[in-house]
Amino acid sequence: MNTTAAPNRFSHLLATRPWLLADGATGSNLFDMGLVSGDAPELWNEEHPDRIAHLHQGFVDAGADIVLTNTFGGTRYRLKLHQAQDRVHELNVKAAGIARGVADAAGRPVAVAGSIGPTGEIMEPIGSLSAEDAQAAFAEQARALAEGGVDVLWIETMSSREEVEAAVAGAATVGLPIVVTVSFDTNGRTMMGLSAHDLAQIEQASPHKLAACGTNCGVGASEVVACIRNLAEAAGPDVVLVAKGNCGIPQFVGGSICYNGTPELMALYARMAFDAGARIIGGCCGTSPKHLAAMHQALLTHTRQASPSLEQIESQLGDVSTGAKAQWSGQQSREAGAAPGANLQRGSGRRRAAAGGDKLPPNA
Numbered sequence: 001m002n003t004t005a006a007p008n009r010f011s012h013l014l015a016t017r018p019w020l021l022a023d024g025a026t027g028s029n030l031f032d033m034g035l036v037s038g039d040a041p042e043l044w045n046e047e048h049p050d051r052i053a054h055l056h057q058g059f060v061d062a063g064a065d066i067v068l069t070n071t072f073g074g075t076r077y078r079l080k081l082h083q084a085q086d087r088v089h090e091l092n093v094k095a096a097g098i099a100r101g102v103a104d105a106a107g108r109p110v111a112v113a114g115s116i117g118p119t120g121e122i123m124e125p126i127g128s129l130s131a132e133d134a135q136a137a138f139a140e141q142a143r144a145l146a147e148g149g150v151d152v153l154w155i156e157t158m159s160s161r162e163e164v165e166a167a168v169a170g171a172a173t174v175g176l177p178i179v180v181t182v183s184f185d186t187n188g189r190t191m192m193g194l195s196a197h198d199l200a201q202i203e204q205a206s207p208h209k210l211a212a213c214g215t216n217c218g219v220g221a222s223e224v225v226a227c228i229r230n231l232a233e234a235a236g237p238d239v240v241l242v243a244k245g246n247c248g249i250p251q252f253v254g255g256s257i258c259y260n261g262t263p264e265l266m267a268l269y270a271r272m273a274f275d276a277g278a279r280i281i282g283g284c285c286g287t288s289p290k291h292l293a294a295m296h297q298a299l300l301t302h303t304r305q306a307s308p309s310l311e312q313i314e315s316q317l318g319d320v321s322t323g324a325k326a327q328w329s330g331q332q333s334r335e336a337g338a339a340p341g342a343n344l345q346r347g348s349g350r351r352r353a354a355a356g357g358d359k360l361p362p363n364a
């Protein structure tokens, strides 16, 4: 009897393909399906599983190799905002099952990634959440996602080193591959100050080997490509990089947030992200199945070219921040590329507002 376990779907895809297409947005697409601002998207796993399956199906039909579960806010800390802190297990198992069902019916290998977002709490020493408590919360979510059948744990939209480390430690308790992406949304850094160079160091120092790392969300396709190039420079060729950028720039239109990226822009972005060093490419906020289909087509008909220059990125995709440009030219200090008079101490009031969750999109 052959007792060899089947290879992990995600690891197998990664080992056998030059690039993988990850899916697009969860939160912004659920808004289009009727989710109301302030609602917990995770509750829809229970209330509207058909709509979640429909979203996954749209991305699978558009060519996605990886779909992310609707569990971005699925830790007990985020669910507590909706009095659902005791439903971590139920909601995460359910979400994983919905994605698993769609993936397994795809007729080709599609990996399910268990989305794990920030707790929304500030960690010690600046805030009050201890590393132990954070790790336990991430482990609780990771166990439920694994039980529901995910292939990989996908830690995303992270901002602080402490929270990345706690999330990885929590995720590592279940033994699945782990991916970490951070959001470079503040002049080439995360809100809590991490640069691409810092992320490469975190990856290298991690006691649990990461399957991939990279960036998601952020402030536009051009910035994501520049950050991927900076990350590739810092991490070297052996680290698998993830680019999951927003569909252009967020804009307020009639009281709601819209993203200005066209399918054509996202197709260009996909190719440039690949050339810059990303092997897993997808979209974040604003990216619909239509955008993803254009990205898929662009990658299918593309052969790798030299990493794009700053000029190419800016002329084809849009502006790159002065901070990311400074890192590009090798200046890794926070002062480099900062606006004149910028507060380099990053006041704790801003951190608190930023990490409180209410200003952030409800899902990546």
Ligand SMILES: [Zn+2]
Residues within 6 Å of the ligand: 216, 217, 218, 246, 284, 285, 363, 364
């Ligand atoms: Zn996003």
